[in-house]
Amino acid sequence: MIRLRHFGPAMTAPTMAEAIRAALGAGVGLLACNLILWLAAPAASGLFLLIAPFGATAFLIFVVPNSPLAQPWSVVAGNTLAALAALVTLALAQDPLVAAPAAIALAILGMAAARAFHPPAGAVALATVISAQSPAFSGWTFALSPVLAGSAALVATGILWNRATGRVYPFRQPPPPSSHGTADPAPDRRLGLAPADLAHLLDRLRMSPNIGVEDLARVLSAAGTEAAAHHLGHLSAADIMSRDLVTAAPTDSLQSLAAAFRTHRFKTLPLSDHGHYAGLIDQSALLGLTDPATTAADLAAPVATLPPDATAADLMDLLADGRQQAVPILDGPRLAGLVTRSDLIALLSARLRDS
Template sequence: MRHRPMFSSWFASFVPSALNTRPKEWLRAAFGAALGVLLSALVCRQVFGSEVALHLMGPLGASAILLFAVSSGALAQPWSIVGSYLTATVVALLMVHFFGRSLGSASLAVGISLALMCPLRCLHPPGGAVALCVVLAGPAMVNMGFMLLYPVLLNALCLLGCALLYNNLTRVRYPKSHMTPATDLHHTHDPSPEQRVGITSADVDQALTDMGEFVDVTRENLELIIRATEKHALRRSMGEIRAGQIMSRDVQCATPETTLKQALRMLKHHHLKTLPILDEERHLVGIVSLIDLIGHSRRSGRRNLLGRLGLRRDVLLEQVMSSPVTCVDSRAHVVELIPLLSGQGLHCLPVLEQGELVGIVTQTDLIAALHRDLIMHLG
């Protein structure tokens, strides 16, 4: 009786998990895989004949499922298919040369190919099928020898080309690029603000090392999933706090015709760091900050900002302002504002409703909102 729960748990592990993709994505991937296999096989048949093309279609079909259905996986990246096909073909041809064509040499070719794909970072399951196809080749392929590399690599490159074109045209980014480090806005050695607390990149690396198993997801995608999970959890815990609730509504604005001296006077009087710039129709066309004014002063060759502004009162904000402006909608959740105001070096975010400026969220507004939320949870 004690073994029944354990047996039930073991048996339940065979039940497949639900897919987190939509039927539209299934159809997109299915059409792409069919098209990729067809085009690759037609090219191979045109160059090397029907028998060779048909004999190599097995691994081609398996690769197509990876490249079109799970293109974000580590096993589906460009080097995975090209490197695995090349490795498996060379290993299989060596097995044939030394041991002949047999089930034993075919099995050995699969094992050695797998062992080599790992350090070469080109693990790709259909590579095992390539090794089998090469060892157990038909009459038309036996006499090709090492020339068999050509049709195998032609298939890999044709299918890869189809995946690159089709996936990106259907708005699926492929291949998955490596995450670039956050821009160091302050030119210091500190990590970005969002990486100073919580889960870090080093934590992800350590977790993958601790698992010690093959994981069909790139390290970059895994970190993105973790970050997105943290974001959704924080959003749930903070409730429905929106930009429109925490923004400052009495916004001091300038126009493109405002002079630099007038802008500096406004910034000093209201203790501000930035000024939104509106046109005659009250549409946001730019933003200017103290950094912009200082930068203009340096480009003008004057060390004294006040002196420069006093000498050139005709310099207008339209010549200095930054555009386009990073904005948010009044319905944007406060969680969406955090990376903009912490990791991108922005001091404020203009808030729009139907294209019109209705307020501004500053770093101070965000800190106050987070503080109130923390007090409410502690209370």
């Protein structure tokens, strides 16, 4: 049964910062598009070079850049195919009452064949039919400029703007199986569905135009991490971390570091410079080194750190992907503790046994 609430807003409200980011991006994108079209045809400087569907294309690229409908292939191929579909239709039927709906139908079929669905392309087909009624219509070159050139300009501007403002565009693709050069998936993906399975699931639910495979995998992975973190209750990094730390000084020699790793059987060793955190050394960094002048400071690598009030989910996010063995916990510049992957596994295992 359809209820009144079904007609209300169906999405969460965006932050004002995100709305401003998207609005400015769309404006910059359309301005760049108009400039490029003018440079391509300076003789048309007195004409309005943008076509109305570009407004909808800009909305997708700058407001929802992670949508499959907003990706470069969908934008450029979808809009261009729609224009060509309209031009073919006009060659067969001059009457716009017939050509307009036929052009849109043919455009949808073309986009489906090319896997390039882009909703504004339907408007491109209609705009082409309408523009063809003008004596100044450019004919078949209309598909090249403004449609192809303008679509490419919006995509190029979208790539630059989104990446400069912290958004990923084009959207994420499934990563290679492993960062270790093996066929195994990354550790945080081994219990989930393979990309092909996710793609099949999206197709079965008819949701493939709404979300990409990799973004869906990230959502499922994040949900799994949160579910696992719930087993740890409301524990923070301060509750989990080791406090009585064995540290190295930046000036410690290679021989001293090797002795510390042998004695304590650690995989990582944090550096402390008079109580201030100065980096983390992985035991693998010592392999093959013989130069006695090498110091701990030469081997320290920058890794992600967290404050004492970070959640268990924050720790799991950093330790699950295999990029680092331990997370230094910093209270300002001071090294307050260390959480290793082994610490977290042992704690999670104990909580699961008790539940």
